[in-house]
Amino acid sequence: MTDMATYTRNIQGRRVTLTLLEIDPDEVKLDPGNPRVGFAMRQLDSELRGDEACTLLLTSQEDTEGLKRSIILSGGVQEPIYLRHDLSVAEGNRRVVAMRAAKEEHPDNPNFRRMPAWLIPQKTPEDVVQDLLNEIHLGSVRGWAPYEKALQMRALVKGGLIEAEVAERYRMTANEVRQQIDAADMMDRLYFPITDDPTAAEHRSKFSYFLEFKRNGRLQKHCDASPDLPEKFAVWVRDGRVDTGMRVRRLPRILDTKEAARLLEVEGFDAAEQYLSEVDPREQELYLVLERAGTRLRDMTVAELVQVRDSPERLAILVDLRSALADVLANVDRVMRPKPAASPARKAARSR
Structure with a gap:
């Protein structure tokens, strides 16, 4: 481990002096609480939550192979990781694992024997370390995925901050x-445990569905009436019945109708929506467009009416619309009109 330079950083009003080092990647300790692997690590017995398990999870869940290739092409790690005073990784676990792999693959190349790291001073409180990680990740394009950011927010609250403080620091509401x-x-409690492989990275991408579920006021009202709805929702996401954010937003309309909710359980989302489209014309695109057009026409301003008067093209569109609507209503009237009874002569002709 070689000291290179120092840098004093202002972290939420507290000045912390970081020391830049060059360190052997095999000398550092991976963080088993890292958001990318934290859930999977917590499923292991405490004695198994070591560096080896953390390495295996990071290698299997993330594109560590691609990162390793990038490091090899770049001639080493270019961006420093962050280490606590005991050399445990605060930020940069994937880079450590990828650098170790590059070092093993190219043992004679000095570029992969050491990597840059910012060393956090020993007496730095953990809440300050968490603030540093949030400054790095929550506002960074390179940062954690949405699920991982949520875990970091949770860590801050568990560390003693109130939700309003987290919100103020990271430009959100409480x-x-x-x-x-x-x-x-909700994901940790209801979703991950029912999946075949809770450690698979693809599951974390479903976080947006659960966030949409929690944001949707109508769904929360349904939860009040049906306390088991969160468990059902987790199953629907796992089974692919709810597989887009749009479907989460449309879910309240399905749950409002008993038969549609039953079809969702038995046949799937498409069947439930098909049923709604049959019983509610506003669920059909044609009638939704017509309803919106009617509302818009009734709300036309005087200025827009003057435009129609002065524009033959605009007037022609409205006239054509009136003609088309008149034709449709006339055809509907013909369909609904009872058929005239056949005359005796016509009945006799048919019987021959």
Whole structure:
């Protein structure tokens, strides 16, 4: 481990002096609480939550192979990781694992024997370390995925901050912070345990569905009436019945109708929506467009009416619309009109 330079950083009003080092990647300790692997690590017995398990999870869940290739092409790690005073990784676990792999693959190349790292001073409080990680990740394009950000917010709250403080620091409302944490808790409690492989990275991408669930006021009202709805929702997401954010937003309309809710359970989302489209014309695109057009026409301003008067093209569109609507209503009238009874002569002709 070689000291290179120092840098004093202002972290939420507290000055922390970081020391830049060059360190052997095999000398550092991976963080088993890292958001990318934290849930999977907590499923292991405490004695198994070591560096080896953390390495295996990071290698299997993330594109560590691609990162390793990038490091090899770049001639080493270019961006420093962050280490606590005991050399445990605060930020940069994937880079450590990828660098170790590059070092093993190219043992004679000095570029992979050491990597840059910022060393956090020994007496730095953990809440300051968490603030540093949030400054790095929550506002960064390179940062954590949404589920991982939510876990970091949860860590801050568990560390003693109130939701309003987290919200103020990271440009959110306290309610948004609460929804983020509730969605992460819901996934940990109800979703991951029912999947075949809770450690698979693809599951974490479903976080947006659970966040949408928590944000949707109508769904929360349904939860009050049906306390088992969160468990059902987790199953629907797992089974692919709810697989887009749009479907989460449309879910309240299905749950409002008993038969549609039954079809969702038995046949799937498409069957439930098909049923709604049959019983509610506003669920059909044609009638939704017509309803919106009618509302818009009734709300036309005087200025727009003057435009129609002065524009033959605009007037022609409205006249054509009136003609088309008149034709449709006339055809409907013909369909609904009872058929005239056949005359005796016509009946006799048919019987021959």
